[in-house]
Amino acid sequence: MRNIKLTIRYDGTRYAGWQSQKNGRAIQDVIQDAIKGVTRERVALIGSGRTDAGVHAEAQIANFRTKSKIPLKNIRMALNSRLPRDIAVTHIEEAALKFNAQKCAKSKLYRYTIMNNDYMDPLVRHFAAKSFYKLNIGSMRKASGLLKGRHDFRSFQATDGEEKSSVRTIKDIKIEKDGDMIYIYIEANGFLYNMARNIAGTLVEVGRGKFKVSSIKEILLKRNRRSSGPTMPAKGLCMIKVRY
Amino acid sequence: MRNIKLTIRYDGTRYAGWQSQKNGRAIQDVIQDAIKGVTRERVALIGSGRTDAGVHAEAQIANFRTKSKIPLKNIRMALNSRLPRDIAVTHIEEAALKFNAQKCAKSKLYRYTIMNNDYMDPLVRHFAAKSFYKLNIGSMRKASGLLKGRHDFRSFQATDGEEKSSVRTIKDIKIEKDGDMIYIYIEANGFLYNMARNIAGTLVEVGRGKFKVSSIKEILLKRNRRSSGPTMPAKGLCMIKVRY
The missing domain is CATH 3.30.70.580 (Pseudouridine synthase I, catalytic domain, N-terminal subdomain)
Structure with missing residues (x-):
C-alpha cells in the first residue's frame, strides 16, 4: 500500500x-x-x-x-x-503511511485579495473582490495585529457553521499593497467556517473608517457574528500553503 | 467638440x-x-x-x-x-482634437507569456501559452537580440495578412523569467499581422534547440513565413503599453 x-x-x-x-x-x-x-x-x-x-x-x-x-x-x-x-x-x-493531509496540518495560509479602485480589473476579476471605498492600510494593519494569537473567533464564524470550539490561533496576519491591489495573508492553525472572509470584511470596515481599530477587541469579546463586518465574496480567497 | x-x-x-x-x-x-x-x-x-x-x-x-x-x-x-x-x-x-490613437502611436509594447512546465497553471490558463520543452533562456535572449532594429519582418508575417511594406523597427525586446513563467516583451513601431506571436514561436524553437541562435539572421533574409517558427496561441499575448 x-x-x-x-x-x-x-x-x-x-x-x-x-x-x-x-x-x-x-x-x-x-x-x-x-x-x-x-x-x-x-x-x-x-x-x-x-x-x-x-x-x-x-x-x-x-x-x-x-x-x-x-x-x-x-x-x-x-x-x-x-x-x-x-x-x-x-x-x-x-x-509515510500515517500521513493524513487533514489531521497532520499544523497551519494553513490563506490570501484574501481586494482591488481597491472604482473599477474591477478584467484580468483578475475571478480572483479578487473589490472595494470602492478608499481603504486606509495603516488602520487595517493595526486592526489585524489585534487578531493575532489565540482567541475565541466565534464573532468571525458563519452562524450556520458552529463547531464545538471556536478557539483558534492566528499565527500571523500580514497586509500588503501593490498598486490598487490589497492582499491580506492569514495563517492560522485552523479556520472556522467563513472565518477568513469575515476577517477580511471586518478589516475592510476598519480601512474605510466605519469600524475603529480598537473595535476589534470588542468584536472578539462579543462572540457574536453580528458584531463583525460582512462576509467578503469567495472569489477573493485563495489557499496558499499548508504547513505540516 | x-x-x-x-x-x-x-x-x-x-x-x-x-x-x-x-x-x-x-x-x-x-x-x-x-x-x-x-x-x-x-x-x-x-x-x-x-x-x-x-x-x-x-x-x-x-x-x-x-x-x-x-x-x-x-x-x-x-x-x-x-x-x-x-x-x-x-x-x-x-x-487635443488632432490626436488619433492609431496614427499618433510611436510604438507599442506587447508581452508574450509562456508557462514552461509539464502542466498548465489553472490560475493563468487564459493568459499564457505553454511549452513542455525545457527552454534555454540564454539562447532565446541571444536570438531576440538579432531581431532588434529595423528589418524586413516578412518571415514573421501571416501569409494572409500581407501589407505594402513589411519593414518595421523593433525598438526593444526583452525576455524575463519568473519561476515557470517566461515573458517576452517586444516593443516596435508597428506590428505585422501575427508578428508578435510568430516571433514568440520562433524564439521557443531556439529555446528548445530546434533552431540555432544564428538562424534568426537567415530567417530575416529569407522573407518567407515558412522559414520561421509556429504561430503561438493568441491567449499568451497582451498589449501592455502604447507610446505617443
Whole structure:
C-alpha cells in the first residue's frame, strides 16, 4: 500500500467547493474520478481542509492510499491529462503511511485579495473582490495585529457553521499593497467556517473608517457574528500553503 | 467638440478581437455601444491597433469625438457600469482634437507569456501559452537580440495578412523569467499581422534547440513565413503599453 501526497492548484470559480456536495460539482470528486481513471481504484482523497464554492488554491494538499505501482511522475502526468483545465496536480510525492493531509496540518495560509479602485480589473476579476471605498492600510494593519494569537473567533464564524470550539490561533496576519491591489495573508492553525472572509470584511470596515481599530477587541469579546463586518465574496480567497 | 482618450483593459478570451468583424463580437463594438448608451451618439472609436481574437490588453488606447458635455469622470464611471466585466476603462482624459490613437502611436509594447512546465497553471490558463520543452533562456535572449532594429519582418508575417511594406523597427525586446513563467516583451513601431506571436514561436524553437541562435539572421533574409517558427496561441499575448 502506498500513501500518495498531492499538491493541487485550482481555479474554484466553476465548483461547489472542495468537498463532495449534494448540489454542484466538487473539486474532490473531480480528482477522485481522475484517480479512478488512472489507478482503477475508487479512493478516498483527503484534503487539508475544505475550500468553499468559488474559493481558489495555489497549493491545496491532499493524500490517498493506493495499491497501484505506477511511478509517481506517471501518475501526476496521467492525472493532469484527465483533469479539466481549472485543476492541476503541481507536485506529487510518496508520504509515510500515517500521513493524513487533514489531521497532520499544523497551519494553513490563506490570501484574501481586494482591488481597491472604482473599477474591477478584467484580468483578475475571478480572483479578487473589490472595494470602492478608499481603504486606509495603516488602520487595517493595526486592526489585524489585534487578531493575532489565540482567541475565541466565534464573532468571525458563519452562524450556520458552529463547531464545538471556536478557539483558534492566528499565527500571523500580514497586509500588503501593490498598486490598487490589497492582499491580506492569514495563517492560522485552523479556520472556522467563513472565518477568513469575515476577517477580511471586518478589516475592510476598519480601512474605510466605519469600524475603529480598537473595535476589534470588542468584536472578539462579543462572540457574536453580528458584531463583525460582512462576509467578503469567495472569489477573493485563495489557499496558499499548508504547513505540516 | 471634444476628443476623448480612453485607456482600456480587457480579457480578450470571449471576443473576436478589437476590430468589428462579420463573425463574433468585437471589443470595439462593445465599447461603442456603451458610449452610445452614455452620450446618445454613435461614435467611431479609434484604437491604437487591432488585437486578434483572444488577445488581451492591459492598456489599449482609443479615442472618440463627442459633443457630450458630461464630465470625464462621469463618462468613465458610466461606461464601466455598462461594459461587461471583461472590459474596463481604467483612465480617461481629454486629448487635443488632432490626436488619433492609431496614427499618433510611436510604438507599442506587447508581452508574450509562456508557462514552461509539464502542466498548465489553472490560475493563468487564459493568459499564457505553454511549452513542455525545457527552454534555454540564454539562447532565446541571444536570438531576440538579432531581431532588434529595423528589418524586413516578412518571415514573421501571416501569409494572409500581407501589407505594402513589411519593414518595421523593433525598438526593444526583452525576455524575463519568473519561476515557470517566461515573458517576452517586444516593443516596435508597428506590428505585422501575427508578428508578435510568430516571433514568440520562433524564439521557443531556439529555446528548445530546434533552431540555432544564428538562424534568426537567415530567417530575416529569407522573407518567407515558412522559414520561421509556429504561430503561438493568441491567449499568451497582451498589449501592455502604447507610446505617443
